[in-house]
Amino acid sequence: MATSKSIRLEFVTPERAIAHEDVDEVELPGEEGFFGVLPGHAPLLVALKTGPIWYRSGGEKHYAFISGGFAEVTGDRVSVLATVAERAEDIDVARAEAAKRRAEDRLAKPVADMDMERARIAMLRAIARLQIARLNRTRG
Ligand code: ATP
Numbered sequence: 001m002a003t004s005k006s007i008r009l010e011f012v013t014p015e016r017a018i019a020h021e022d023v024d025e026v027e028l029p030g031e032e033g034f035f036g037v038l039p040g041h042a043p044l045l046v047a048l049k050t051g052p053i054w055y056r057s058g059g060e061k062h063y064a065f066i067s068g069g070f071a072e073v074t075g076d077r078v079s080v081l082a083t084v085a086e087r088a089e090d091i092d093v094a095r096a097e098a099a100k101r102r103a104e105d106r107l108a109k110p111v112a113d114m115d116m117e118r119a120r121i122a123m124l125r126a127i128a129r130l131q132i133a134r135l136n137r138t139r140g
Contacts, residue, residue: 007039009055011064011080018064018085023055026078028071037078044073048082050124052132063088065132067125088136091129100126 009026011019026037029051035044050067068083099122106119 005039006076007037007041008077009080010077011053011055011082011085013069013082013085018080018082018087019055019062021055021057023057026053026055028053028078028080029066030071037073039076041073043075044071046071048080050121050128052128052135053080053085063132063136065091065125065129067128086129088132091133091136093130093133096126096129096133100130 006022006024007026009019009021009023011017024039027034028037028046029049031047031049034051035046048066048069048071051065052063053066054061054063056062064085064087066080066082066085069081069085071081072079103119103123103126106115107123110116
């Protein structure tokens with residue numbers, strides 16, 4: 001059976017549009033693990049966790065940060081409705097480093113369970129942002 005050669009990626013947050021373009025492949029951080037979408041993928045609706053997303057057009061790979069939301073695969077369209085997301089090149093590294101330090105300080109001086117959990121989640125966001133910014137700088 002013939003499949004079309006590209007996928008339409010519609011990637012937004014409530015604050016901004018991240019990408020509206022035709023791509024060859026997408027990989028997303030699903031709650032159940034990372035999953036890749038190629039043309040002809042079966043329909044799917046998945047919850048997203050905190051982590052990296054990448055999408056590729058030809059040899060060019062683009063990275064972005066995602067935290068929460070949903071992705072829907074229908075036909076040759078991938079709709080990503082992220083709670084929070086930034087393109088790798090838009091990640092403010094100094095801000096992520098500061099967020100990581102704040103979370104580390106809170107985890108080092110625990111006051112309540114609630115603060116610990118919030119600090120742990122903030123730490124995960126900061127670490128993911130720093131990794132994605134680094135991937136973007138070092139990709140070949
Ligand atoms: P911070 O403590 O620095 O605000 P956070 O993880 O609590 O970080 P979020 O709640 O995930 O921040 O995001 C709030 C808004 O700030 C979103 O619009 C997000 O895209 C943006 N944002 C947060 N951190 C960064 C960053 N390091 N670089 C670019 N944008 C960021």
